[in-house]
Amino acid sequence: MNAVVKLERHGDIGIVTVDSPPVNALSAAVRGGIFDCMKEAIADSSIKAIVLTCGGRTFIAGADITEFGKPPKPPGLQEVLVAMENSPKPIVAAIHGTALGGGLEVALACHYRVAVKEAKLGLPEVKLGLLPGAGGTQRLPRAVGPEMAVKMIVTGDPIGAAEALKSGLIEEIVEGPASGGEAFARKLIAEKRPLRKLRDDDSKLAAAKADISIFTNAVAALTKKARGLEAPFAAADAVRAAIELPFDEGLKKEREGFLKLVTSDQSKAQRYAFFAEREASKIAGVPDGTKPRKVERVAVLGAGTMGGGIAMSFANAGIPVTLIETSDEALKRGMGVMQKNWEATAARGGIPADAPAKRMALIDGKVGIENVKDADLIIEAVFETMAVKKEVFGKLDQFAKPGAVLASNTSYLNIDEIAKETKRPQDVLGMHFFSPANVMKLCEIVRAAKTAPDALTTAVAISRKIAKVPAVVGVCDGFVGNRMLAQRGKQSEKLLFEGALPQQVDAVVTKFGMPMGPFAMSDLAGLDIGWRSRKDRGIKSEIADALCEAGRFGQKTGKGYYKYEGGSRSPLPDPDVEKLIDETLQELGKKRRNVSDDEILERMMYPMINEGARILEEGIAARPSDIDVIWLYGYGWPIYRGGPMYWADSVGLKHIADRLSYYAKETNDPSLEPCALLKKLAAAGSTFASLAAPSKAA
Ligand code: 3HC
Ligand code: NAI
Numbered sequence: 001m002n003a004v005v006k007l008e009r010h011g012d013i014g015i016v017t018v019d020s021p022p023v024n025a026l027s028a029a030v031r032g033g034i035f036d037c038m039k040e041a042i043a044d045s046s047i048k049a050i051v052l053t054c055g056g057r058t059f060i061a062g063a064d065i066t067e068f069g070k071p072p073k074p075p076g077l078q079e080v081l082v083a084m085e086n087s088p089k090p091i092v093a094a095i096h097g098t099a100l101g102g103g104l105e106v107a108l109a110c111h112y113r114v115a116v117k118e119a120k121l122g123l124p125e126v127k128l129g130l131l132p133g134a135g136g137t138q139r140l141p142r143a144v145g146p147e148m149a150v151k152m153i154v155t156g157d158p159i160g161a162a163e164a165l166k167s168g169l170i171e172e173i174v175e176g177p178a179s180g181g182e183a184f185a186r187k188l189i190a191e192k193r194p195l196r197k198l199r200d201d202d203s204k205l206a207a208a209k210a211d212i213s214i215f216t217n218a219v220a221a222l223t224k225k226a227r228g229l230e231a232p233f234a235a236a237d238a239v240r241a242a243i244e245l246p247f248d249e250g251l252k253k254e255r256e257g258f259l260k261l262v263t264s265d266q267s268k269a270q271r272y273a274f275f276a277e278r279e280a281s282k283i284a285g286v287p288d289g290t291k292p293r294k295v296e297r298v299a300v301l302g303a304g305t306m307g308g309g310i311a312m313s314f315a316n317a318g319i320p321v322t323l324i325e326t327s328d329e330a331l332k333r334g335m336g337v338m339q340k341n342w343e344a345t346a347a348r349g350g351i352p353a354d355a356p357a358k359r360m361a362l363i364d365g366k367v368g369i370e371n372v373k374d375a376d377l378i379i380e381a382v383f384e385t386m387a388v389k390k391e392v393f394g395k396l397d398q399f400a401k402p403g404a405v406l407a408s409n410t411s412y413l414n415i416d417e418i419a420k421e422t423k424r425p426q427d428v429l430g431m432h433f434f435s436p437a438n439v440m441k442l443c444e445i446v447r448a449a450k451t452a453p454d455a456l457t458t459a460v461a462i463s464r465k466i467a468k469v470p471a472v473v474g475v476c477d478g479f480v481g482n483r484m485l486a487q488r489g490k491q492s493e494k495l496l497f498e499g500a501l502p503q504q505v506d507a508v509v510t511k512f513g514m515p516m517g518p519f520a521m522s523d524l525a526g527l528d529i530g531w532r533s534r535k536d537r538g539i540k541s542e543i544a545d546a547l548c549e550a551g552r553f554g555q556k557t558g559k560g561y562y563k564y565e566g567g568s569r570s571p572l573p574d575p576d577v578e579k580l581i582d583e584t585l586q587e588l589g590k591k592r593r594n595v596s597d598d599e600i601l602e603r604m605m606y607p608m609i610n611e612g613a614r615i616l617e618e619g620i621a622a623r624p625s626d627i628d629v630i631w632l633y634g635y636g637w638p639i640y641r642g643g644p645m646y647w648a649d650s651v652g653l654k655h656i657a658d659r660l661s662y663y664a665k666e667t668n669d670p671s672l673e674p675c676a677l678l679k680k681l682a683a684a685g686s687t688f689a690s691l692a693a694p695s696k697a698a
Helices: 028-043 077-085 104-110 124-128 136-144 147-155 161-167 177-191 203-210 213-222 231-244 249-261 265-279 305-316 328-347 354-361 369-374 386-399 414-421 453-465 483-499 502-512 518-525 528-538 542-549 577-589 598-615 624-632 644-651 653-666 676-683
Strands: 003-011 013-018 050-054 091-095 096-102 112-116 121-123 172-174 298-301 320-325 363-367 375-380 405-406 429-432 442-447 468-474
Touching: 003 028, 003 468, 013 028, 013 177, 028 050, 028 265, 050 177, 077 104, 091 177, 096 104, 096 298, 104 121, 104 136, 112 177, 121 161, 124 147, 124 231, 124 265, 136 147, 136 203, 147 203, 147 213, 147 231, 161 172, 172 177, 172 328, 177 265, 203 213, 213 231, 213 429, 231 249, 249 265, 265 624, 265 644, 298 305, 298 369, 305 320, 305 328, 305 354, 305 429, 320 328, 320 369, 328 354, 328 363, 354 363, 369 386, 369 453, 375 386, 375 453, 386 405, 386 414, 405 453, 414 429, 429 453, 442 453, 442 624, 453 468, 468 624, 483 502, 483 518, 483 542, 483 598, 483 624, 502 518, 502 598, 528 542, 542 577, 598 624, 598 653, 598 676, 624 644, 644 653, 653 676
Parallel strands: 013 050, 050 091, 091 112, 096 121, 112 172, 298 320, 298 375, 320 363, 375 405, 405 429, 442 468
Antiparallel strands: 003 013, 429 442
């Protein structure tokens, strides 16, 4: 018994309760407490069965991630689990909230498991670049079969109580965890049920033992998208050991895999990202305890690409939306797209068959801005011109109820200027979602000069409620993400004028781990938009202009920087583009040179990092880790590289500053010179991480 784990006696049932907020993580104190309480309960002859349950919002949510990388403190989790599994009295895990990672492994070492119907159970270690390190890879396949186990372990996605019951992971769904666990324990005693030790039960492994291809085929399908990541493959290997080796040898194999991963650069980066994401929800300069405003209904203006996706995100979370357009026709089109999207997801099995209808029922389509009147939060996603935004916000001021938060989804425009159109600038901010908005997790929350603290906390809280990752940024052109991306765009274009080809540049960027290179991305977005805007501004970009003049607008015309055959979305290098580049350069009197992949990588990444440093200098982002979060969740930065600022620290800021100075001179572009902050950190041999509070990640 200690401050976080206690043993109580309810007649002949011993109830061991873990109460270690916020998520009952398996810190040394929790491990020690469980160990001691179990020992006491086992030794107590008046106790016939034991229930392990948790106080607060959840069952044990895993190992304490802050302990990784630090010297281990006894008792080790394995030691605790062995003692529990070997208990001569039945132990029942009674689960509510989330039994994750080490938490589920504790439950798997119990003889029986019950859960409330809202509970979620999973082994998400892979999301931290790890594999389950306390028997999960050996016991879960014995509980649910290796195919389902490897799916849970390689994706890291939890399952609900109903699926857990169906698969044999839990015995029963109960009303309350402690009371349900106790009732189940009494039943065990009454029925004299034998102890069920998963380690001794190989029955569910038989099919895969006879034919391993059942397992290897499942793994091949699951790891298809795991490009660049180490953990999913190592985790699958550990599960395979459950099929091929005796339990104790499998455990050994799991341990080796875990110890290798826990010290890997990938896992360190992924653990950093875990805490960076949570840190980003803490808004610098807002008084602690600032309560968010109530949001029961949302209005979204514009049912186009973004408005539709934003409305879907709210409906996915069960929040009613009024979706407003300027005409019946536009509204019908927008509603139709949403319905089709949900139906496609349901057809793939991603959501239940009745979900599309249920979600559509949460969306009330209306024509006319006056329909915002009942909404607590209004998100504008209309055309990207200042005149239109100003008109819309002027009207919102007229129709929105007092205290409603007024948000713009603008990609670049100045929120302070937009806020001036209202008499309530304290309620105005940006909520910059990313396309496709129902899929991408990032929401840049733009804090304008007069935005009230509780308007900001409202935007952050509601973003988390709809499963987005919020990051608060200041007002500037393009905010954090697009502002940095513009630097990469500038360099990618310049590289073509020096001799690189689109496919070479894109290959370097995708090999680094980004989902798409800049040219494939331009083809997807459409080249004509930039072309028209350049024409309006009297600006030239000879290669891109020549492509557009040849009718190559990108994917939508089947040709752009690449060709796309038979309506496919896969970019194919096109000799015609190389010819067009050659001809353009000849006309400009420029010679192509051989550009190395190393140079491409440096020129893609370092100018973005320089811009990130400027963003920090200006206070547009409060912490380097916020910038990382923006790139991880808005642009598909590979999680195993932690984010651009984290990655920059690992490369070394002095090297980056030196190379930027070199390219500034070599390409005659003074804007590439390292900014003052980068220079200062580089000269001091310091890091971006030194600017932030120490990270919880080891
Ligand atoms: N260790 C340490 N701290 C943790 C933690 C953990 N496992 N899980 C959550 N926390 C902290 C968070 O950092 C946060 O701290 P803060 O308030 O100071 O920012 C606080 O707990 C609350 O977390 P969330 O904001 O994420 O709360 P939510 O309610 O949104 O989500 C959760 C709860 C679903 C449990 C989520 O926190 C989560 O997914 N946690 C991680 C689960 C996990 O990965 N477990 C596996 C760990 S590895 C492992 O177990 C190895 C084993 O195999 C040996
Ligand atoms: P879109 O052109 O697809 O949709 C805009 C919709 O707004 C149209 O359906 C139009 O009929 C409607 N609309 C115009 N005026 C309106 C009004 N007064 N009231 C109600 N509806 C009105 O444009 P998209 O791409 O959805 O962009 C919307 C906003 O989101 C822009 O500010 C854009 O910069 C921003 N954004 C766009 C991203 C993208 O990738 N498309 C990414 C992030 C932000």
